[in-house]
Amino acid sequence: xxxxxxxxxxxxxxxxxxxxxxxxxxxxxxxxxxxxxxxxxxxxxxxxxxxxxxxxxxxxxxxxxxxxxxxxxxxxxxxxxxxxxxxxxxxxxxxxxxxxxxxxxxxxxxxxxxxxxxxxxxxxxxxxx
DNA sequence: ATGCTGACTATGT
DNA sequence: TACATAGCCAGCA
Numbered sequence: 001x002x003x004x005x006x007x008x009x010x011x012x013x014x015x016x017x018x019x020x021x022x023x024x025x026x027x028x029x030x031x032x033x034x035x036x037x038x039x040x041x042x043x044x045x046x047x048x049x050x051x052x053x054x055x056x057x058x059x060x061x062x063x064x065x066x067x068x069x070x071x072x073x074x075x076x077x078x079x080x081x082x083x084x085x086x087x088x089x090x091x092x093x094x095x096x097x098x099x100x101x102x103x104x105x106x107x108x109x110x111x112x113x114x115x116x117x118x119x120x121x122x123x124x125x126x127x128x129x
Numbered sequence: 130a131t132g133c134t135g136a137c138t139a140t141g142t
Numbered sequence: 143t144a145c146a147t148a149g150c151c152a153g154c155a
Contacts, residue, residue, distance in 0.1 A: 002152090012138095013136090025149065027152095027153095027154085028151090028153090029153090045137040046137085046138095047136075047137050047138085048137065048138065050149085052135085056150095056151075056152085058137095058138090059137090059150075059151045059152065060137040060138065060148055060150080060151080061134095061135060061136090061138085061150065061151060061152085062135090062150085062151045062152045062153080063136085063137075063152095064135065064136040064137060065134085065135060065136080065137095065152070065153075066152090067135090067136050067152090068135080068136055074142085078136085081136075083134090083136080083138085084136065084137075084138060084139085086149060088135080088136085089136050090136045091135090091136070092135080092136070094136090097136080098136090115143095
């Protein structure tokens with residue numbers, strides 16, 4: 001597990017050893033967390049979207065790793081990140097986490113379809129709303 | 130440098 | 143619509 005041991009309020013300082021190329025001094029992980037932190041309540045963003053927003057289009061998979069490394073109880077709204085098909089995507093031996101994610105989203109008003117998917121057309125976070 | 134791994138994706142059947 | 147495959151990436155051994 002990559003060393004993601006910070007939470008939103010710790011984003012001010014670099015955490016990793018690798019500076020990062022987009023914003024020197026700030027790691028990719030930190031940027032990802034900062035992006036996720038601004039996803040509005042009741043809306044969701046895809047892993048790929050977060051990656052692009054963090055300045056690394058194509059690094060969707062890496063975003064997943066970052067989410068997986070967030071400490072429990074983190075104030076980062078990790079539950080608002082879903083896959084490109086609009087479904088909760090958490091496989092690694094944590095079926096409970098998946099339910100947890102769905103519960104948190106529904107509590108924010110995000111509706112799931114019969115196929116266990118979210119209608120991205122209406123819930124996807126778009127910059128500006 | 131090299132080679133994994135994994136809360137991903139786009140594409141082709 | 144549901145799988146299978148093949149790229150793609152950052153972080154770490």
